[in-house]
Amino acid sequence: GFTEGQAVEAWATKPAPVQMLWLGYLGSTGLGAMDFRITDWSVDPEGAQDWASEAPLRLPRPYVCYQPASYAPEVGALPMRERGHPTFGSFNTLQKIGDACVELWSDVLQALPSARLLLKAMELSDAGVRERLLGRFARHGIAADRLELVSWSRSKAEHLALYQRVDIALDSFPYNGVTTSCEAMWMGVPVVSLHRDCIASRQGLSLLRAMGLDQLATGSRAGFVARCVDLVSRPDELAALRAGLRERMRASELTDAPGMARAMEQAWRDAWQGWCARR
Structure with missing residues (x-):
């Protein structure tokens, strides 16, 4: 998205047949060349983001995954x-x-x-x-x-x-x-x-x-x-x-990394197969 190190100009040239936005920038790019925004049903319920230029690619789980820090101290008392x-x-x-x-x-x-x-x-x-x-x-x-x-x-x-x-x-x-x-x-x-x-x-x-x-x-x-x-x-x-x-x-x-990987892989596969079917 529009964050440090972004490459909006490159995306606009459509270097890949299917382009997706995920994390970093919590909004729409407004680019017609950006096809999907990876999200979930809580962030993007049906019809909630009709104004976005990208189609929502909703995962059946949270669209983020957290890896806890190994150096985190123990939880303290209230x-x-x-x-x-x-x-x-x-x-x-x-x-x-x-x-x-x-x-x-x-x-x-x-x-x-x-x-x-x-x-x-x-x-x-x-x-x-x-x-x-x-x-x-x-x-x-x-x-x-x-x-x-x-x-x-x-x-x-x-x-x-x-x-x-x-x-x-x-x-x-x-x-x-x-x-x-x-x-x-x-x-x-x-x-x-x-x-x-x-x-x-x-x-x-x-x-x-x-x-x-x-x-x-x-x-x-x-x-x-x-x-x-x-x-x-x-x-x-x-x-x-x-x-x-x-x-x-x-x-x-939220901490299920293997589950996150499987959900992302399926979303990518579905998006690619959709593009191929429209060819």
Whole structure:
């Protein structure tokens, strides 16, 4: 897609009879020369993306596959039991945290006055960026002492270990997390996600459905806040979910690499046979 190192000009010349888009760019290229966009039924339900230039090539499983890091620390205990308050978190890049996202997360913090929010992004190493972000939350009545802003970690293992301080992850909106959400769940942190109609805002829904956690994905702002409040109100169930989340993920299609390979191979074969039949 339109990401670093892209080759849109090359695609437009149609160097291959069948061309497909997958991962990286969560949208349509708008190119008539691009035939398919590899996706799934959660991201692309019937008729949802009629505006896209590519035909959806839907896999019968999540269209992404996550390989857990070998250096990931063990899942920790539920932090709110020790700290006495819930801590929400997001490790998504700040480019995904627009005004609508800040407002949504502020609604959660307003509904839970004792809650804190931990945000981690490399951009937060800059003092000006931190000040502007705090100001954006302040406009929604969220004081700076309810936010913890973290930038770089010394290692990837240390980055993942920070999830041991987070009770619940808040998905970014309208551009959801993908790798970030997988990492959170691997570390035992459930993700609450708000979905809409566009491709980028249905990534969380796809991941959570694959985990059997459909109830943590919602199509309304009120539902997003309600799910966060509900999780916090049931600490025993939240602790049990945390303790079992890694094994749940290990048993799900999200980490089934052989199954992913078979699904992709079949999709490619179907697309190629379709092209041959039209010749």
